[in-house]
Amino acid sequence: MRRFLDVTGAVAWRTIHHFLTQPSILVPSLLFPLFFFTAFSGALSGVEAIPGFDFPSGYAAFQFAFVMLQASAFGGVFAGFSIAADFESGFTRRLMLASPDRRGILAGYAVAALFRAVVVWVMLIVVALLVGMQIDGGALDLVGLYTLAALVNVTGLLFSAGVATRLRTMQAGPAMQMPVFLLLFLAPVYMPLELLEGWIHTAARLNPMTPLLELSRDFISGQPADLWAYAVVLTMFAVLALWALTGLRRAERAGG
């Protein structure tokens, strides 16, 4: 266990240090979620006038829930980019030779992804409160919201780690980003599921991100939460952990 934690700590520290000292990585990570929040909630607040839109905490809170999950998922995906870059530079090959427990490498990247997400969450909530966003959920709801976001973050990391360990090149960027992007935007992003029409309603109904998004909105607005969404995210977590670990084994066999 100690060996696992040593590797985890070392990889996490290195990745976090890299994140904090590279403005080209740090600044977009902070600005993009903030930008999406202001652009969506600012431009589309008129959606509240649509008959049937009955989210009690206002459109800013409605969008906040989406941007939280989006920032969390992409925080995980972007950590996957670091894994791919480390493979490309040959760092991972040396790291694998030096690590007594290689699962610690994945865990280290996961800790760094979570750190990255926490930085974005803090900035996002501060800005949201400054612009007067209404939060009707209690403390327990917020704990539920951030726990859900943390699970989404690590799930995103496990997905992109599975891709990065299999392809081991930065060219794999779109293969990590695009499926997550589509999954997120095929959920009820701009309006509730009941107001979606046509093919997108069907896609959103089948999309595993939809219950997660609806649960996070329930938490923000303090409405009774349908906790089965946790079962969805935990299943995704388990499947993608297997995906990432088998990817790691493949990378080991390929010699890093």
Next chain:
Amino acid sequence: MSATSTQVGELARRSLVRTLRQPASIIPSLLFPLVFLALNSGGLGSATRIPDFPTDSYLAFFIAAPFVQAALFATMGAGTDVAKDVQTGFVSRLALTPTRGNALLFGQLAGVLAVSLFSSLTFLVVGLVAGVTFESGLPGMVVIMVLATLIGIALSSIGVMLGMRSGSGEAVQGMFPLFFVFLFLSSLTMPRPLIEQDWFRTIATYNPVSYLLEAIRSLVITGWDGRALALGFGIAIALVAVSVFGASRAVRMRWTRT
């Protein structure tokens, strides 16, 4: 044929061939706007139920977006190509020949022009197949292509300027978020009068991208709206003038430095 037109012709051919040989430079500028169109027109379909929304088809409302988005991708493509030319020493070698600097600029823009026309045609066909009715008819579609081409030239010239000045593809790519901000802080997803947040409506009103979108949109959902077209074309032409001037200066500076 004058020497300058021969130079422009040769460099245009090079730009065109280079663009065609790199599907990666064409596919994103077609694919991403179409994916974005599908997701947004689906996700915001019910927005047409907002009182006073100008059309009952959100697809018709949003079809203007891909034309401007494709121009953004063209900007990045043109800028990155020019930066690569600087990095690989092509520009330095070219500067030692009697070639005029502006021949490189206009030659480069020819490649962009071809991609821009192809993209515009694709978006129009996709719109028609998806059931969008263009209220201004066939002449309106031609006008949309002309306007989209002007926007493409304007933004690509900015790309050339950035590529020439920085000589770094990364620096050009780094500007993408800024263009993205301009696109999103406009009337992209909602007509300006229906934007309820005052601060956002103010930004969208001062953002020239709003008027480019609204000019294209007017041809789709209104018909012939002289005011929207005058504003859209006025801004596009002004952008072309300013950006071509800036790109031309950047080319001249690089030539002198060489």
